[in-house]
Amino acid sequence: MSCRNIVLLGATGSIGRSACRVARDLPGRVRITGMSGFRNIDRLAAEANALRPEALAVPDGAAEAVLRAKLEYAPARIFHGEEGLATLAGWEGADTVLVAIVGTGGLQPTLAAIKAGKDIALASKEVLVVAGEIVMAQAAKHGCRILPVDSEHNAIFQCLEGRDPGQVKKLILTASGGPFRTWPADKLRMVTRDEALRHPTWRMGEKITIDSATLFNKGLEMIEARWLFGVGINRIDVVIHPQSIIHSMVEFIDGSVLAQMSHSDMRFPIQYALTWPDRIAGSLPPLEFAKLGRLDFEEPRCDDFPALDLARQAAERGGVVPAVLNAANEVAVAEFLAGRIAFPRIWEVVAAVMERTPDAGADSLEALLAADREARREAARLAA
Ligand code: NDP
Ligand code: MG
Numbered sequence: 001m002s003c004r005n006i007v008l009l010g011a012t013g014s015i016g017r018s019a020c021r022v023a024r025d026l027p028g029r030v031r032i033t034g035m036s037g038f039r040n041i042d043r044l045a046a047e048a049n050a051l052r053p054e055a056l057a058v059p060d061g062a063a064e065a066v067l068r069a070k071l072e073y074a075p076a077r078i079f080h081g082e083e084g085l086a087t088l089a090g091w092e093g094a095d096t097v098l099v100a101i102v103g104t105g106g107l108q109p110t111l112a113a114i115k116a117g118k119d120i121a122l123a124s125k126e127v128l129v130v131a132g133e134i135v136m137a138q139a140a141k142h143g144c145r146i147l148p149v150d151s152e153h154n155a156i157f158q159c160l161e162g163r164d165p166g167q168v169k170k171l172i173l174t175a176s177g178g179p180f181r182t183w184p185a186d187k188l189r190m191v192t193r194d195e196a197l198r199h200p201t202w203r204m205g206e207k208i209t210i211d212s213a214t215l216f217n218k219g220l221e222m223i224e225a226r227w228l229f230g231v232g233i234n235r236i237d238v239v240i241h242p243q244s245i246i247h248s249m250v251e252f253i254d255g256s257v258l259a260q261m262s263h264s265d266m267r268f269p270i271q272y273a274l275t276w277p278d279r280i281a282g283s284l285p286p287l288e289f290a291k292l293g294r295l296d297f298e299e300p301r302c303d304d305f306p307a308l309d310l311a312r313q314a315a316e317r318g319g320v321v322p323a324v325l326n327a328a329n330e331v332a333v334a335e336f337l338a339g340r341i342a343f344p345r346i347w348e349v350v351a352a353v354m355e356r357t358p359d360a361g362a363d364s365l366e367a368l369l370a371a372d373r374e375a376r377r378e379a380a381r382l383a384a
Contacts, residue, residue: 003028004030004095004096004274005095006019006023006034006094006097006274007088007118008032008036008100009036009085009098009099009109010036010099010106010124012039012047013100013102014204014205014266015098015100015123015149016035016047017043018265018267019032019098020032020047020050020051021267022267022282023051024050025267025271026280029275030271030274030275032051033091033093034091034093035048035053035055035057036058037058037067038058041067041070044067046070048075054075054091054093055077055091056078056079057084057087058078058080058084059080059081060080060081061080086108088109089118090113090116090118095118095119096121096147098149098273099113099121099122100149102205103124103207104130104327104330105124107130107131110124110135111135111138114138114139114142117143117144120139120144120145120146121147121273122147122149122150123149125224126220128224129220129224129322129325130326130327130372131323131368132224132227136228146228147273148269149270149273150221150224151248151269152221153221153224153225153229153248154269154272155247155249155260155269156228156229156260157228158260159258161277167254168253169252169253170235170236170237171229171231171251172237172239172248172249172257173218173236173237173238173239174240174244174246174248175218175239175240176212176243176244177200177242178215179196179200180196180213181240181242181301185304189344191213196209196210197209199213201242201244202244206337207330210333214347215300215307215308216310216329216333216346219325220311222311240297240299240300241296241298242296242298244264245292246295247261261287262284262287263284265284307350310351310354319359319360319361320361320362321359323368323371323375324371324375325350326372327373327376327379328349328350328353328375328378329346331349331375332345332346332349345383349379349382352382
């Protein structure tokens with residue numbers, strides 16, 4: 001069994017830190033040869049000192065100086081800026097790049113890694129929402145695998161293994177429903193930042209935690225699934241499952257459903273993506289069903305949480321519209337976190353920006369990035 005050499009982009013975030021724990025847990029199987037951080041240089045130094053990657057990437061020379069002062073070893077290279085991140089993504093010492101940068105920042109490094117022939121373990125769903133067609137086409141062209149880290153997609157990936165795609169009827173994404181699953185609609189305007197950041201089942205970065213509260217996370221995941229598995233959006237369903245034990249399901253044409261289950265700990269999907277196709281005994285605890293007692297399922301409240309319908313519309317309209325939804329959402333979430341807009345304004349802003357966007361093809365990365373910039377400007381104007 002070989003050791004997988006990994007470049008970890010976004011090592012200082014929630015996924016990045018879980019990935020570092022997986023690597024510490026599986027020495028000889030998972031080796032981190034490269035790491036990037038952005039603002040949290042202390043954390044980057046701590047993870048680097050523990051795992052000793054040869055190459056690191058930080059935003060600039062000032063960050064490098066801070067990092068060097070904290071490092072207890074001499075890495076072979078420290079790269080700078082966006083270009084440096086792309087160089088790290090193509091680092092010769094790695095065979096797989098785990099992309100765990102929040103938002104659209106992961107897109108260019110993902111494309112750079114694919115061009116360098118690396119397999120991608122993908123946590124950053126925004127990458128596929130913005131440029132799914134281009135990313136999947138480039139991966140096919142360069143013979144790279146895209147291994148899903150997002151727990152739902154990792155679950156579906158596991159359920160689909162060895163199956164004939166022609167026998168798949170639909171994909172069923174599970175959603176926890178977030179902290180406001182049972183709140184009356186008229187209270188949502190009162191939601192505070194702290195309440196929205198208190199996710200019932202997962203500990204994650206701030207942006208995805210807000211996305212889970214609005215259900216935009218699930219909307220983004222529908223679009224992510226559409227590209228990863230080549231399934232039309234009309235064959236992707238969402239069911240609320242508050243315990244987050246079943247991570248997603250696949251229904252086959254004979255009516256049978258396969259589900260993947262584990263505790264809600266991202267080390268499960270990260271480990272599987274990094275050791276695939278093997279399963280490795282590590283320190284992750286199995287489920288004890290009698291202790292779980294029950295698993296519940298509900299319809300999502302689409303009228304009170306319009307994110308799912310907006311994502312479906314974006315996927316149906318196609319072209320630049322999913323990138324526009326994503327960009328407007330990133331801006332609106334940042335505005336909400338800064339205390340400048342009320343919680344329901346997040347989807348109101350996204351809906352308004354989508355409405356103002358004329359349908360246009362997404363035949364180039366430039367066209368997508370231009371639509372992304374325009375959507376950000378429009379969202380910022382509407383949120384002001
Ligand atoms: P965090 O906010 O915890 O971490 C984000 C990471 O990205 C940090 O390492 C941060 O560096 C880095 N970063 C931020 N902005 C930039 C930038 N402009 N350029 C380079 N690096 C940057 O996010 P999560 O770990 O929660 O999420 C990461 C991705 O994984 C997201 O796309 C999310 O949707 C996806 N995901 C996360 C899950 C989770 O459980 N957390 C589950 C499924 C998917 P620094 O901290 O040093 O500033
Ligand atoms: Mg997910």
